[in-house]
Amino acid sequence: MDTTSHPGGQRRPGGAAAGRDLGDRATVEATETFVAHRKLLFTVAYEMLGSAADADDVLQETWLRWVAVDAAHVEDHRAYLVRITTRQALNRLRSMKRRREAYVGSWLPEPLLTTADVAADVELSESVSMALMLVLETLTPTERAVFVLREAFGIGYDEIAAAVDKTPAAVHQIAHRARRHVEARRPRRSVTARQAEAAVEAFRHALETRDLRGLLDVLAPDVVAISDGGGIKQATPRPIFGADKVARFIVGGLTKHNVTVTVEPTTVNGGPALALHVDGELDGVVAMHVEDTHITGIYYVRNPQKLTYIESETPLTLR
The missing domain is CATH 3.10.450.50 (Nuclear Transport Factor 2; Chain: A,)
Incomplete structure (x- = not known):
């Protein structure tokens, strides 16, 4: 009996065509789910990294890992995708910290040309503003991940803990420390x-x-x-x-x-x-x-x- 691999890395019995159909269908469904959440995932990665190019790379890595997962056993696709994205962004952020130490002159976040709905959303526009993104640069990678997920996206502590490999109690402490640090430095937004x-x-x-x-x-x-x-x-x-x-x-x-x-x-x-x-x-x-x-x-x-x-x-x- 022939066996054919599919994106999850497992092997299923059946003819080559049957296995290929199963693999293709799983990949298409996984891709559709990923695309449905892509805007959110990009925003998470960008707020963590301050670099759109690196955020796109993180999303590519997230997709590759997502299509290798058996989505039928994943209860919350959105939460799982955010978790993958956060972990990949954390890995990249740690390496970027070293790169930025060798950066020539002052470093600023990569600017994005944004849509009218972003400007109209006060909470969103503030979370991606240059001024706040610079403040986030002063956090440790884990503090930044926790702050972004909690303050910007309202994600629960248990879910954040799974994403950053910490206990919920530790995430509570990190969130409190990061929030206090940011509040002491964040610019006021006192104009329309x-x-x-x-x-x-x-x-x-x-x-x-x-x-x-x-x-x-x-x-x-x-x-x-x-x-x-x-x-x-x-x-x-x-x-x-x-x-x-x-x-x-x-x-x-x-x-x-x-x-x-x-x-x-x-x-x-x-x-x-x-x-x-x-x-x-x-x-x-x-x-x-x-x-x-x-x-x-x-x-x-x-x-x-x-x-x-x-x-x-x-x-x-x-x-």
């Missing part, structure tokens, strides 16, 4: 979407006209500007603090290089942002954080390796 858009529009106008006074008017006194060139494009090696220094740096840079800059409004990571083109070529994306109608954070991603996900919208979800 319309107020944030107005502040970014004022920044855009001042940038295009190289208006120092206009920039000073829209920047908070304690604004911080961070740029990420990844060693490929020129960027400030360290953050710049203070409205006067930030404004003069921006205007001085534009004047010094005597370039033609066009600025296009866009939506990045659920918030208003700007795409900068220098002499007709995309130079980078500027995401901003706004508090009390003033810009408190400017995040300029110039590293071309991080700009591939602003060419088309990336759907995200917390559910």
